[in-house]
Structure formats: structure tokens, C-alpha cells
Amino acid sequence: MVIQIRKNSDEKKVESLINRIESSGLKVEKVQGFGSDCLSVIGDLTKIDLDFVKSFDIVENVKRLSEPFSLVSRKNHPLDTVIDINGIKVGNGNFSFIAGPCAVESEKQIIETAKSLKECGVKLLRGGAFKPRTSPYSFQGLGEKGIKLLLKAKAETGMSIVSEIVSERDIDLFFGVDVLQIGARNMQNFSLIKQVAKTKKPILLKRGLSATVEEWLLSAEYLLAEGATDVILCERGIRSYEPSTRATLDLSSLPFVKECTHLPIIVDPSHASGSSKYVKPLALAAVAAGADGLMIEVHNDKTSALSDGVQAVTTDEFKEISIATSKILAAIEK
Ligand code: PEP
Numbered sequence: 231m232v233i234q235i236r237k238n239s240d241e242k243k244v245e246s247l248i249n250r251i252e253s254s255g256l257k258v259e260k261v262q263g264f265g266s267d268c269l270s271v272i273g274d275l276t277k278i279d280l281d282f283v284k285s286f287d288i289v290e291n292v293k294r295l296s297e298p299f300s301l302v303s304r305k306n307h308p309l310d311t312v313i314d315i316n317g318i319k320v321g322n323g324n325f326s327f328i329a330g331p332c333a334v335e336s337e338k339q340i341i342e343t344a345k346s347l348k349e350c351g352v353k354l355l356r357g358g359a360f361k362p363r364t365s366p367y368s369f370q371g372l373g374e375k376g377i378k379l380l381l382k383a384k385a386e387t388g389m390s391i392v393s394e395i396v397s398e399r400d401i402d403l404f405f406g407v408d409v410l411q412i413g414a415r416n417m418q419n420f421s422l423i424k425q426v427a428k429t430k431k432p433i434l435l436k437r438g439l440s441a442t443v444e445e446w447l448l449s450a451e452y453l454l455a456e457g458a459t460d461v462i463l464c465e466r467g468i469r470s471y472e473p474s475t476r477a478t479l480d481l482s483s484l485p486f487v488k489e490c491t492h493l494p495i496i497v498d499p500s501h502a503s504g505s506s507k508y509v510k511p512l513a514l515a516a517v518a519a520g521a522d523g524l525m526i527e528v529h530n531d532k533t534s535a536l537s538d539g540v541q542a543v544t545t546d547e548f549k550e551i552s553i554a555t556s557k558i559l560a561a562i563e564k
């Protein structure tokens with residue numbers, strides 16, 4: 231971190247700032263510049279708050295030269311993290327699909343969908359029991375009953391279950407759920423994510439609707455700081471000025487995230503596009519860009535879907551995506 235000191239600042243105030251920073255265990259070196267002096271701060275910068283430094287009236291400018299996170303950083307953990315979900319590996323060249331309906335709606339729906347997806351080779355079944363819907367009048371999910379139906383699908387098919395948790399009050403209900411999903415709307419719900427981290431279960435952390443990659447990675451840092459180790463990032467598109475798709479799929483985040491973190495990253499082309507027609511091209515682009523997996527919404531009878539029916543693909547369409555994905559994976563030798 232470099233701190234630029236205002237011209238003609240009182241030397242006593244500068245010394246007092248240096249003392250405050252050094253009392254946090256950091257090292258400060260004075261650098262004489264033309265016009266104004268700078269302080270170069272070296273050490274664990276998570277111990278100091280940028281805004282605290284800015285609050286000193288002698289400070290002209292502060293620039294962080296390194297990342298604001300450490301546990302998720304590849305610098306401190308050069309090898310890719312591989313997540314093991316009941317023997318299903320995600321990361322470092324291990325590619326996985328997570329597929330299933332947006333919401334669990336009935337026993338018939340989830341069991342039928344699970345069985346067809348299993349036939350396509352899918353091992354991770356998704357389904358929302360608690361749905362964070364934009365409108366309070368939309369279907370909110372079956373709640374506890376939805377979790378029970380997912381566990382039934384797990385028992386009947388042997389698939390592992392991924393489901394979104396929206397409140398820390400529900401943690402006990404998720405005991406049999408294999409991967410806890412933190413949705414886009416809750417990416418910065420820090421009390422929820424801290425409690426979810428404590429379960430030690432694998433966590434799927436979706437990017438917030440308008441979150442920068444740095445904010446997203448800082449949420450992952452919260453999870454790791456609270457003891458979670460198995461965190462999968464999920465790029466699901468962000469809000470932009472472009473209304474023709476539900477969100478704008480930020481594929482640029484993939485190589486960037488892979489460069490600066492060791493965590494696996496998967497892509498959700500369903501919520502990014504909002505339309506079943508666009509799921510396949512976006513899915514394939516994501517695979518080519520290095521995604522460690524895809525999360526795709528699939529419905530056995532999409533015209534009757536209670537949530538996100540427009541973006542759901544049929545099981546036949548899913549099968550096509552999965553065949554094309556294998557071809558891309560072979561082409562990029564993954
Ligand atoms: C979902 O996966 O069903 C969901 C609500 O996604 P997101 O949080 O990305 O909107």
C-alpha cells in the first residue's frame with residue numbers, strides 16, 4: 231500500500247500515522263518524492279482499513295498495490311483447489327454439471343427430472359426449496375417439504391443435492407443437503423454466509439447481481455475466514471445496461487478469477503440469459519473459457535414451471551448441451 235502525504239504536512243501528524251499503522255504489525259517506509267512524500271506500507275494489509283488511513287487529514291491519496299484478500303488468493307495457495315462432493319470432484323480439470331429445476335415443485339417433477347438427468351450422466355442435482363423471488367407474489371418454494379423431496383430424489387438416484395439457503399434459521403433443515411448454495415441476492419448477506427461457512431459443507435457462492443469480482447472474492451474470503459474450505463464460485467451474469475438478456479454473462483471474470491484465486495469457478499448460463507434458447511451457446515462459450523462446470527436449469531414440463539420456466543431447458547436439450555460440452559472439453563484438452 232502506498233500512502234501519499236499532503237504537501238507541507240505537520241511532521242508530528244505523519245509520525246502519529248506511522249505509529250498507528252506500525253501498531254497493527256505492519257512496516258512503514260518513508261519515500262521522499264518530488265512535491266510530496268509517500269509512505270510505503272508492507273505486511274499483512276488485511277490488518278488495516280483503507281478508509282481508516284484516508285480519514286487522516288494529512289493523507290492525499292491511498293493506493294493498494296496488492297489484492298485485498300489473502301485466503302482465496304492464488305499467491306498464498308498456488309495449486310487449484312479440488313472440491314470433493316461424495317466422490318464427485320470439481321476443479322483443476324475436473325468438470326461437473328449441476329442440473330435440475332429452478333424450484334422443487336412436486337415429488338413427480340423432481341424425481342422424474344432427477345432420473346432423466348442421471349441417465350445423461352449428471353451427478354449433482356439442483357433444486358430450490360427456498361426461493362428468493364423478486365416479487366412477493368411469486369411462488370416462494372415448498373420450504374422444508376422441498377428439502378424432503380430433494381432428499382427423496384437423492385435416496386432414489388444416489389445423486390448429490392445442491393440447494394439454496396436463504397436464512398441461517400434454516401441451517402438444520404439442510405443437514406442432508408450436500409452443497410449449500412448462496413444465491414446472488416445473498417452474496418453479501420454476511421451473517422448468513424458466516425453461519426453457512428461453519429457447517430463445513432461445500433458451498434456454491436453465486437456472484438451478486440451487481441457485484442464486482444473483488445466484492446465476490448471478498449465474500450469468498452469471508453467463507454474461508456470462517457473455516458470453510460470447499461467453496462465453488464458461480465458466475466451467473468451481472469446487471470448491465472443491456473436489457474435483451476436477463477443478465478450479461480461476464481465471461482471475462484473466468485480467466486481473471488482463475489488467475490488470482492485457487493477456487494473452482496462454474497458458470498450458470500440459465501440465469502445469465504433468462505432464455506432457454508441462449509443457454510447452449512453461453513454454456514459452450516463458458517466451457518471454452520475455462521469453466522470448471524456448468525449449472526443449468528432443467529424442467530421435465532417447462533410450460534407448467536412455477537419459477538424460471540422461460541429459461542429452463544428440456545432434458546433432451548440438456549442432453550445436447552452435455553454432448554457438445556464434451557466436444558469442447560476434448561478440443562481444449564481438459
Ligand atoms: C437460482 O439458482 O435458482 C437462483 C435464484 O439464482 P441466482 O441467485 O443466481 O439468481
Ligand code: MN
Nearest residue numbers: 332527537538
Ligand atoms: Mn432460477
